[in-house]
Amino acid sequence: MGTAIATRLDALAALSIHTRAPVLELDGHSPKKKILFVTSEFADLVKVGGLGDVSAALPRALLSRHDIRVLIPGYQQILDSGVPIRVIGQLPGHAALPSCRIGRMDLEDGLIIYLVLCPELYERNGTPYADEQGRDWPDNHIRFARLGLAAADIAADSAEMHWRPELVHANDWPAALAPAYMAWRGQTTPTLFTIHNLAYHGLCPLECTPELDIPPEACALETMEFYGKLSFLKAGIAYADHITTVSETYAQEITTPDYGCGLDGILKCKVDEGHLTGFVNGIDESWEPRTDPHLVQGFSIQDWDGKQANAEHVERLFGLDADAGPLFAVVSRLVHQKGIDLTCQVAERIVQAGGRIAVIGRGEPELEAAMVEVGQCHPGRIGVHIGFNETDARRMFAGSDFLLMPSRYEPCGLSQMYAQRFGSLPIARRTGGLADTIEDGVTGFLFREATVESYMDAVERAMNVYRHPELLHAMRCKAMSSPPFWEEAVEPYNQLYHELLGTVHNAALPGARLR
Numbered sequence: 126m127g128t129a130i131a132t133r134l135d136a137l138a139a140l141s142i143h144t145r146a147p148v149l150e151l152d153g154h155s156p157k158k159k160i161l162f163v164t165s166e167f168a169d170l171v172k173v174g175g176l177g178d179v180s181a182a183l184p185r186a187l188l189s190r191h192d193i194r195v196l197i198p199g200y201q202q203i204l205d206s207g208v209p210i211r212v213i214g215q216l217p218g219h220a221a222l223p224s225c226r227i228g229r230m231d232l233e234d235g236l237i238i239y240l241v242l243c244p245e246l247y248e249r250n251g252t253p254y255a256d257e258q259g260r261d262w263p264d265n266h267i268r269f270a271r272l273g274l275a276a277a278d279i280a281a282d283s284a285e286m287h288w289r290p291e292l293v294h295a296n297d298w299p300a301a302l303a304p305a306y307m308a309w310r311g312q313t314t315p316t317l318f319t320i321h322n323l324a325y326h327g328l329c330p331l332e333c334t335p336e337l338d339i340p341p342e343a344c345a346l347e348t349m350e351f352y353g354k355l356s357f358l359k360a361g362i363a364y365a366d367h368i369t370t371v372s373e374t375y376a377q378e379i380t381t382p383d384y385g386c387g388l389d390g391i392l393k394c395k396v397d398e399g400h401l402t403g404f405v406n407g408i409d410e411s412w413e414p415r416t417d418p419h420l421v422q423g424f425s426i427q428d429w430d431g432k433q434a435n436a437e438h439v440e441r442l443f444g445l446d447a448d449a450g451p452l453f454a455v456v457s458r459l460v461h462q463k464g465i466d467l468t469c470q471v472a473e474r475i476v477q478a479g480g481r482i483a484v485i486g487r488g489e490p491e492l493e494a495a496m497v498e499v500g501q502c503h504p505g506r507i508g509v510h511i512g513f514n515e516t517d518a519r520r521m522f523a524g525s526d527f528l529l530m531p532s533r534y535e536p537c538g539l540s541q542m543y544a545q546r547f548g549s550l551p552i553a554r555r556t557g558g559l560a561d562t563i564e565d566g567v568t569g570f571l572f573r574e575a576t577v578e579s580y581m582d583a584v585e586r587a588m589n590v591y592r593h594p595e596l597l598h599a600m601r602c603k604a605m606s607s608p609p610f611w612e613e614a615v616e617p618y619n620q621l622y623h624e625l626l627g628t629v630h631n632a633a634l635p636g637a638r639l640r
């Protein structure tokens with residue numbers, strides 16, 4: 126086993142792990158283009174999961190190349206952030222969508238955030254999508270249609286903001302009506318729609334069509350109708366000029382019935398037309414183990430003391446026995462997607478084998494309860510915190526030996542890359558972005574089936590590596606340098622923006638986009 130790993134590491138070192146996409150030759154003098162990035166989360170201000178991280182990092186990484194600005198609802202948390210807001214525009218209501226104002230925030234690093242200011246829709250306690258009890262807001266269709274329509278209005282210059290985007294980049298179902306409203310109104314500004322998670326559709330009854338000012342012809346099978354409902358996500362797919370998702374493997378998976386969430390048919394058509402591409406996410410530069418201010422103590426491949434200091438902190442925080450057993454971490458939304466039920470099932474076997482587990486997460490009430498119960502059965506060996514805490518999460522990536530991420534599907538996944546960067550080896554299912562970012566036996570451990578047996582096989586391989594410090598060290602070093610930073614990961618978006626901006630509207634982009 127150990128020899129096999131060492132051999133693979135040597136072979137990889139000789140070959141150079143990264144294969145890079147060919148770089149499109151762009152005119153060095155091409156001017157910065159105006160891009161509106163439409164999203165429902167932005168990590169600095171409001172974050173539920175990975176969409177928040179990407180929305181904060183991707184536009185920043187593009188700032189040197191484009192005049193890119195973010196549009197997001199003016200949630201209570203954002204108004205409370207203390208960053209000054211100037212009102213710069215006003216938009217009328219349409220059907221049941223109330224009128225709103227547009228606010229502008231200038232962040233210290235130069236990124237400009239536009240806010241859709243609409244107190245009756247956004248100024249509430251809770252998350253962007255749900256109340257404090259986790260129940261979806263009943264008017265989410267109005268709240269996020271308002272976001273999409275605001276983007277379309279800004280693209281049409283209706284808000285008179287003296288800034289009009291040349292391309293609109295919408296993300297996930299909450300922003301998906303932006304390209305749709307633009308298409309229904311005959312606006313020709315190019316649009317890009319990025320799917321971060323195909324499982325969240327943004328469904329509402331067909332009867333909402335007039336409320337949302339959706340033309341009746343849009344409620345067809347080829348456009349927005351989905352099993353007798355309106356699907357925001359499907360509208361984004363149907364109307365955007367191009368669609369991306371966040372890894373190459375997920376881009377392929379979603380064209381199959383197993384992963385397509387009922388949309389594999391339309392997505393397959395998009396592939397055939399050359400309109401669907403997968404680009405793996407990057408990580409931002411705050412993921413630097415030497416200097417991250419969240420950590421108890423920094424560390425590097427030359428100086429591991431800080432990793433041990435973070436491990437001891439995590440042990441205390443989660444009430445875990447201080448001993449030599451491997452420390453496993455779970456940092457995750459506690460939802461079916463993430464295979465949390467599988468982790469509950471393997472937890473006892475990990476403990477029996479001498480492991481300890483620290484869990485932080487929140488999500489579906491049944492999975493939260495199941496996780497808490499597993500923790501109560503193994504005091505000192507499994508500690509569970511229900512909640513969301515960025516500092517604790519970072520210390521867990523830094524302090525743990527392994528990250529458990531047995532996702533049933535994973536569009537890209539960021540947690541496994543954060544773990545790698547902080548020297549914790551992910552144990553993950555070979556799916557989506559996990560398959561694209563983890564080299565089995567080199568920068569983590571992959572297993573194929575969503576079963577306890579398959580999962581335990583990978584856990585046992587990890588435990589075996591743990592017993593061979595020289596192998597553990599070699600894998601950690603490889604893992605820490607493997608995740609791409611956004612500075613590099615953003616280049617395919619830059620190229621795609623240029624292609625879309627230089628293409629006749631609605632004409633197919635050349636070449637097979639899905640590789």
Ligand SMILES: Nc1ncnc2c1ncn2[C@@H]1O[C@H](COP(=O)(O)OP(=O)(O)O[C@H]2O[C@H](CO)[C@@H](O)[C@H](O)[C@H]2O)[C@@H](O)[C@H]1O
Pocket residue numbers: 173174175176178179321322371406456457458485486487512513514515518535536537538539540541543558
């Ligand atoms: N309890 C907690 N406390 C603190 N931090 C916590 C936490 N629970 C989760 N997090 C953090 O939330 C983020 C989760 O991001 P992921 O990309 O791993 O998954 P998510 O499913 O949310 O994102 C979706 O969008 C992203 C972005 O494209 C895709 O990578 C992914 O596959 C897709 O499912 C990470 O920053 C993680 O550290």
